[in-house]
Amino acid sequence: MKTFIRNISTIAILSGVLLASCKKEFLNTKPLNQASAELTWADPNLSEAFVTELYNGLHDAGLNQENMDCITDNALYNFGKQNIMEGNISPDNLGWVNNTYEWNEMYARIRSANLALEQLAKSKLDKTLVDRLTGEAHFMRAYFYNQMLRYYGGVPLVKATYALNTPDFTIARNTYAECVDFIVSELDAASTLLQGKDLGKGRATSDAALALKARVLMYAASDLHDPVKLKTISTLSGYAHPEYLGYTTSDHDARWKKAQDAALVILAKSGTYGYALNLSAPATAADGFTNYQNSYLSRNGGEKEILFARYFSNSKDEWGAWYGRNNCTNGYHGWTSSEPTQNMVDDYEMMDGSKFDWNNAAQKADPYTNRDPRFYASVLYDGAPWKPRTPDGAGIDPYNEIQMGTYQTGSSGSPVAYFGLDTRNGPIENWNGTRTGYAIRKFMDPNPAIVDQNTRSEVPSPLIRYTEIVFNYVEACIELGQETEARNWLNKIRFRSGMPAITDAGAALKERYRNERNVEMMFEEQRFYDARRWMIAPTTLGNKVRIMKITATLKAGKSVSVYRHSTDNYNYTYTVQELDPGVENRTWKDRVYFMPISRDEINKNNKLVQNPGY
Structure with a gap:
């Protein structure tokens, strides 16, 4: 009997030791989802x-x-006004x-x-x-x-x-x-x-x-x-x-x-960085378009523009990789989220380097012809060629052209109103169409095989690129009175895009530089700070948003069954107006x-x- 009791006591003691040991180890368990410092x-x-x-x-x-x-x-952001503006x-x-x-x-x-x-x-x-x-x-x-x-x-x-x-x-x-x-x-x-x-x-x-x-x-x-x-x-x-x-x-x-x-x-370090900045004369318009597109896609030599960038991979579901879906037009099942304004479009010069002028009758009648090649590479505008439409849009637009206006089909004697695929009254989707009459093209992968609404993009976002540093140098030269040097470097950027040399001096050179910087670096997170640090916000950021309204009426004797942009068949009217203040009523306050x-x-x-x- 004593032996039995002694054995039970021994077992109890050992069990207590084991339980204490187990409890200690349990409390000291290391987390499996993170490493210790x-x-x-x-x-x-x-x-x-x-x-x-x-x-x-x-x-x-x-x-x-x-x-x-x-x-x-x-x-303009399509989905809600911005209190800051x-x-x-x-x-x-x-x-x-x-x-x-x-x-x-x-x-x-x-x-x-x-x-x-x-x-x-x-x-x-x-x-x-x-x-x-x-x-x-x-x-x-x-x-x-x-x-x-x-x-x-x-x-x-x-x-x-x-x-x-x-x-x-x-x-x-x-x-x-x-x-x-x-x-x-x-x-x-x-x-x-x-x-x-x-x-x-x-x-x-x-x-x-x-x-x-x-x-x-x-x-x-x-x-x-x-x-x-x-x-x-x-x-x-x-x-x-x-x-x-x-x-x-x-x-x-x-x-x-x-x-x-x-x-x-x-x-x-120009041998290591920079793309197509060694031209002695302007590139052709076609090459200017290609050069600019390569620079922002970081392809075909354009990757030499990158000093620091955020990269994306199709294998990883990240919001930046959905840039195409988020910002392409509703006629392609995109969301048209960030839209260029008419204010921005008007900043693009004519091919000869002159300013676009709505008081010029020829330019007003045909505002998208003969503009800076960077415009065509940056903005989706009415009539712009783009990717093949998705199956539900292919029969409506077999020509794959952006439709931002209100048109007519049928015959001139009995026309039928037709709202473009990429408008807020479009026949595919009408909740996410453009408010400004434009959509962004810059940073969109132009590969027709990439269907933006269901394919992630691998276009990187440049955080610092070589051309920005060129602009920074140009600005410093202007501020220090070294205008010849400033024009020399500024013209390198213009030649790459197919634009002629500038000869401006003084205040005109500064304004030309600022416009060039804005056009070249559109959607690259520069304008928000440039307008402030130059202290020009009241006359730029404080401006009302201007938008484009387009109508096309059939010329006498013309008839069409499927709409396509054509100055032979249509008379086009381009009307610039201010955005409805109920959408966003911009003003400027100096505290901003x-x-x-x-x-x-x-x-x-x-x-x-x-x-x-x-």
Whole structure:
């Protein structure tokens, strides 16, 4: 009996030990869906994966359904008015904020970059890998801070991660100058660490860092951040903290010289970058069209334009890969989301370099003929040739031409009204047709085999391209009075697109440059900032949206059964009018030069000072 009891006691004790052991192991179970910090930074693949995740902060880059040009005079968003364009934004109503500028999103990415830099600084992994990952983390941190700087002005520079025992999580805004200096120093560090590193597509490089530095310094030299120019805007002039908006001392030439020198570093790499910029005379119109299309598709030599880009793959379901479906016309089952305005279309010159003029009777009667080749490569307009229609549209339009108007079929004596396939009254879909009379073609894959509504695209979104740096250099030359050099480089861009040389000087040269930059870089996230930093927003972004209405009536004695664009059969009338204010009633308020910081952020951080006018 004693032996039995003793055995039970032994079993009980062992069971208790085993249960305690099991309980301890159960509580110490490691999660199966994530790696620990210790494991991440001890493993080269996991360390690289952590840094690679930083690039997700780019989101869809410029190929979002709603392009940044929709909050400029260049474009309109089809599905809802933009509060920013009506001046209705406030700390409590930010309106639409692209997620690559949103305060919380950017600081979350900055925190990840800070964490990577702290861990890599003590890493025992291979030095070559550590240097590369450190360089990429510096670049991405600089990129995210620059996104915030050009959107809000000076922001708090958080350079290290917070811990649970950090005594104070609040932090004041840094000055604009401090932010510029920090971003530049980050990019210099990134460029050094990434020098000679062989990186794949879409990753930061040494040259990308230098190119972003050129952009940062050009913005910093611009009028909006000059203390004298800033004071000319009443809403901004009385702001108690001008150091958050720009410099407090004026040094125009020195800052533009820095911007020019930074751009020259990239221009000196013309053997590595740049596409068809070595022409001594304008390309033909056909070649100009092809050159421009290659440059934005990054194909057939156009890939040399890319310094930094967001790439997409058909194998991965990402929103930017659906750019074709999101923005092609409803007659192709697209959504026509981001639409060029008539304001933008009017900026395209005639082939001889003269301005398009609605007071010119011949041009008014035929506005889509003999224009800058970039117009045809950028915009889908009435009568433009495009891809084969889907089966439900092929019988209605066997000619594969964009139909943006109201036409007649039947006979001239007994006409029947016909609404074009790509209008809001179209016979295929009528909820997503164009409001402006145009749709975007730029960044659309022209391959007829790609059916946009059910095929993902692999066209990359250029975040920094060589031509932008050329423009930056040209602008610096103009500001420094070096007009011959400015014209020389500006004409390289024009020759590539088939446009003649310019000979303008003074204020006319500056205006010509600004128009050229806008036309060339349409839908590349430039106009939103250019109009502000040049301080021309009241006369550009504040303009009402102009749209196109097209009617075509059969000429006497003509009859057709299936509509096709034809000046032999039809008389066309092109009428420019303002967009219905119920859709969007644009106006300009000077406070929109800088975006509001959300009320939630102000409430969480009592050291934050709001931007002026809010």
